[in-house]
Amino acid sequence: MSKPAQILCLGDLYLPAEKIAAVVHHRLVDVETTAVDWPLADLGELAAKNLLIEQGGPAAVTLPNSITDLLGHRCWDAVLTHFAPLAEGAVSNICTAGWIGVLRGGIENVDLQACIAQGVTVINSPGRNANAVAEFTIGLILAETRHIARAHKLLQEGCWEKEFGRPLPQELCELVVGIVGYGAIGRLVAAKLTALGTRVLAYDPALTRQPANPAATGIPSVEFTSLDHLLAISDVVTLHARYSGTQPLLGKRELSLMKRGAYLINTARAELVDYQALMDALASGHLTGAAIDVFPEEPVPIQAPWLHSSRLTLTPHLGGATANSFWRSPGIAIDCLAAITSGQSHPGTVYLPKQHAVAFRRRWAPHLRSVSQ
16 A cells, blocks of 8 residues: 655644644545644734735745744645745655645745746635625625715714715615626626626626626626726726736726716725725715725725725725635635546646646545545
8 A cells, every 4th residue: 555645734823724634634535644833923923924925925934944844854745735835945845746735816825936847736725715705895885885884983983974975875786886807706796796686797807808698607697898888887896806917907097987976896906906096086076985905005004094084994804704715725725636636627726737747646536535435
């Protein structure tokens, strides 16, 4: 009998290593796991280090010796990590036909070029927090357009306010909502809004051509259009695109194209919006309000102008933070592993070296637990 596959599980304060290991043992056979958590003082430190990694790559943060020594202790068949960074040195400790499982939607904390150079398969967990963010987006649309958070704050201050200097709001079934970015999150937002009777427009900057047949996207009533047209007629614009490039997707020009009196919702990336241009559009009255969950600097400094506007609903990057979204991540990664071993495509396949594809499938197919086991 061959030796059990050696799998290192790197957890953190959001997703403990023992939970990762438990899923591995539930889904795979003939494996041995080593579970260790990235030692961090609190969630604030985790957020700060994660921001450094997103901006500067996995080498921007150094893991403690306790983890780097463990990584170098042996040749690992697989390493599953949540937020802990895996720079080039860590990648070199992955065995032939081994893999790295990134238990999140992005792969900023793994040196992908090193993986490609060394022929290491990379898997991630796309869509793990899609439903969480979609639900949160609906909540922010309601909170901003119906003054929920604003009314709560004023009532605590002893003010019985019902007008807020604006016309009475419309219900969701009377609004046109434009979704920018039609991936896993955008589709779920569309599904939830159409169920409430909302007219939904969509534009995806990642597509070179917008779908000609809306039915092919699974929600026939969604109307695909250009970004400019979507901005011009939407009562609410909600962002769910990935950031790619050096310029905001919505700058001064795009914000000026938005329907007068409209609302902007951003639960995606701060870099998608020119926030100073947004503040100008709110101050001029061109836009009625906005709801923001992501910021250029996190935590937000007290002097930031968006903290002091009555036209904004703000939350501290909470959109994807549910227990479900973290706990389902290891299962999504192993779903991807199963798809690869059976020769099927899976959105979580970030990189599968062609020269090792056959060996990889042979190596890992016997480890997948059958339904009857």
